[in-house]
Amino acid sequence: MLPPEIQHAPGVRLDHVGVAVRSLEEAVAFYRDILGFAPRPPETADGATIIAMAAGGVDLELLSSADPGSPIGKYVARHGPGIHHLCFRVPDLDLALRRCRDAGYRLINEAPRPGADGRRVAFLHPKATAGILIELSD
């Protein structure tokens, strides 16, 4: 039985899939030339260069970093390239984080921090969620 406030929570949805790559050029060539996606111009965040593309209802984000101390640089050095995180938009970020804490899920960000597009984000620890780094956003 769900708590009443999320019985019919509207709008929880996958926002984007973040993919860590070594070479943006090679990765873009695959998603653009083979699959037919239309990559947008590069952006930067958290020391990474990001090339995003609309993939239906969600975005695919290719992330690369030349800085070995950045989150993406560390990830690729440790795990190699691969799917880095899933970002879910939730109707009420503060409520979702409180519910995580109450249920004992480990958080990377105890409080929301500024993300892209003026939205607030917070990351959950992958140990809490079956090995998946999850970003929540409002």
Place this chain on the structure above:
Amino acid sequence: MLPPEIQHAPGVRLDHVGVAVRSLEEAVAFYRDILGFAPRPPETADGATIIAMAAGGVDLELLSSADPGSPIGKYVARHGPGIHHLCFRVPDLDLALRRCRDAGYRLINEAPRPGADGRRVAFLHPKATAGILIELSD
């Protein structure tokens, strides 16, 4: 410059994200009770039990297998739980596979095989796509 036939390819989009988990019960508890998703009844395919849920424009599929010889069983034994694959729907699966072969991308399925819902699917090798197992579907 894109080949003319994919200049304006409509409809290429992410269909679902497949997440390999050890415990469906624990994973469902997180996505249902914390994030507010509505899981559908379990299905089975390729020796795995699948619980899918609509996540906006795409599905999230939780995959678990008690059979250590199944694809998901082998994956979890080798890598632990985590994001297992991305499935993209393409407008023309045969064309996409031909383009992969022509460009030297390694395929797991040289020809499409039957997938869920009467659709045809083919997997690309993760070595070809920066460590990501990609399923293409028509």
